[in-house]
Amino acid sequence: MLNRIDDYIFEVPIGHQKGMRVPGRIFISERLLEQVESGTLDQVANVATLPGIVNYSMAMPDAHLGYGFPIGGVAAFREDGGVISPGGVGFDINCGVRMLRTDLLAEDVAPMMTNLVEDLFHDVPSGVGAKGRLRVSEHELDEAFTRGAAWAVEAGFGVPEDLEHCEEGGRMEGARPDQVSLKARKRGRPQLGTLGSGNHFLEIQRVDEIFDDDLARRFGLFRGQITVMIHCGSRGAGHQICTDHLQVLSRAVKKYGIELPDKQLACAPLGTPEAENYFGAMAAAANYAWANRQIISAWTREVFERYFPDARLDLVYDVAHNVAKVEEHEVDGSRERLYVHRKGATRAFGPGRPEIPMAYREAGQPVIIPGSMGTPSYVLCGSAGAMRLTFGSACHGAGRIMSRTQAKKTYAGAEVKEVLTRRGIKVMATHPKMLAEEAPEVYKPSFEVVDVVHHLDIARKVAKVVPLGVSKG
C-alpha cells in the first residue's frame, strides 16, 4: 500500500519490506503510477534497508523494474555509517547523454539528412562486436580512466570549452586505474569511441518547442534549430569493472555483517578498503564514458563539417545518469557530505551550485532527458525543488513499460522503420530486431514523465526536440 503525500508524491511506508530504515518516496503522477509494477515498489523498499540511507529511498517518475535499485532510483548515504553499492550505479557506469547545439536550421539540413545519418552510422562504430576506429595504447587507456574527457580533448577530440559544459568537467576526481582489472582493460581498449547498442543512440534533432524563452536563450536554443544528442556509456570497461567489484562487495557484505534483501545490492561501509576500491574503479569507468562521448562528439563534428563547413557544434551539456557521487546537501538544517547514488536518474542542480558552469549557474544546470527512438527529447533546467526534495535529481528518460521479448513479438523491426520513415525520421541500425525492441510504444510517453518533475519544480521545462535522423547499434 502506498500513502499519498501530495498530488505527485507517494510514499512506500516502512514495513512494506522487512528491515526498511526509511520510507520510500516516488515522485510520480497517479496515471504513471498505475503502470509501475509491484516489483519496482519492492525494489524501492529494498534500497531503504541499506545502512546509512538519508531521508528516503527515492524513485523518479520514469521508475521501472531494474536489478538492485529500480531504474529511476536515487538514494543518498551518510559518509559516517553509510554504504556504497554498485546496485545503485549499474553495470553501464556513467551511461549518460550529451547535447550539441548547432547554428543550422532544420530546413538547411533537410536535403542532407540521409548523407548525415549514413555518415554518422559509418563513422561512429556501433552494434554488437563493432571494432572501434581508435587504437589506443595502454598509457592512453590509463589517461582515459584517470582524466576522462580532459584527456580526449588533449588528444585532439574537441575543444577545451567542451569540458566546461560537462558534469564534473568530464573528469571525476579519485579515479583509481589500479583497481581496474586486466579483463576490464582488455574490453575497454578496443571499444573506446564506440556507441554500443540497445537504447544507445546518436540522433539529429530539431528544436520543436520552447517552453521558457529566457532559459532557452541561456542554453543557446531556439525553435527550428538543429541539435545532436549522443546517448552512451562506459561500454565493456564499465560492465567488467562492475562485475569484478560486485563479487568483492558480495564478500564484504558477509565480512561486515550486512543483511541484504537482494544480492545485487551488495555494498561496503564507506571508508573500508572495499568501498574505496570500488569508488576508485567506478570513477575510472565514469571517466572512460566521458572520454567516449567526447570522442564521438568530435567525429560527429567531422561529419557535419563535411556538408556544412562553417557549422558550429557547441556542447550544451553532458549529464551522467548511472553514477554515485560525493555531494554536499542540506540534511535537517545542516550541510552534509553524502554519497548520492543515481541509477537511471539525472543530477538536476538548481541555481547557484558551484558545480554548475558559470554560463548556467544563475539559472540552474541543463537537464537532458532523451526520449526513446522516434519520440521527443526534452531539455530542462534544474530547480529549487530538486535541492529540497531529491538531493538534486530528476528523471533520466521515458521509462520502459513493455519488455524486450514482448516488444519483439508485437513489433517487427521493418515495420518500425517504415512507420518512422513515414514520420520523416531517417533511421539506420545494425539489425531490424534492434529497432523492434526499442519501438516508441514500449516506453512511457516522455512528456508525462517530464511534466511531473516540472510540476514539482525539480526541473523546469525549457525545450522539446524531435528526432530527424537516428543512428543505432
Added chain:
Amino acid sequence: MEPVEYLEHTADVKFRVRGRSLEELFESAGLALIGAMIDPSTVRVEESWPVEIEAESLEALLYEWLSEILYLFEVELAAFSEFEVALERRGDGWSLSGRVGGERIDRERHLFETEVKAVTLHQFEIGREEVGGEEIWTAQVVLDV
C-alpha cells in the same frame, strides 16, 4: 524438463535453466546467455576456448562462469553454441574446468538481437526442483541488457 526458459522482465532478460546434473545446469545457463543475444543454431563450432574458474560457492561459480563467457564473447569477438564443463568440490569452494565452442563473429551472418551488458546478482539463485519424480537442479538469472 525444459532446459532453458526465458521469463518476462520489463527492462532486462530473465531466464530459468534446469539440468539433471550441475554440469547440465551450467551448460544450459551458457546457452541461455548466448541465446539472449543470437540464435545459437547460426553459430558453427570452429574453435574452442578453455575456461578454468575457482570460486567460494556454487552461486559465485555460476556467476563467474557466465561472466567469463560474456568476457570471451567481447574480447575474442566470438559467439558460442557449445558448452562443456566439469565441476568439482575443492575444500570449502568449487572449481570448474570446461570449454566453450563457437566461431568468430561475422557481422554478415550473425544477427544480434540485443547486447547483454552483464550478468546481475538480482534474484540470482540455484536450487532443486522435482520434475516427474526426479530431483533436478535449477537456476534463475537476470541479465542487464
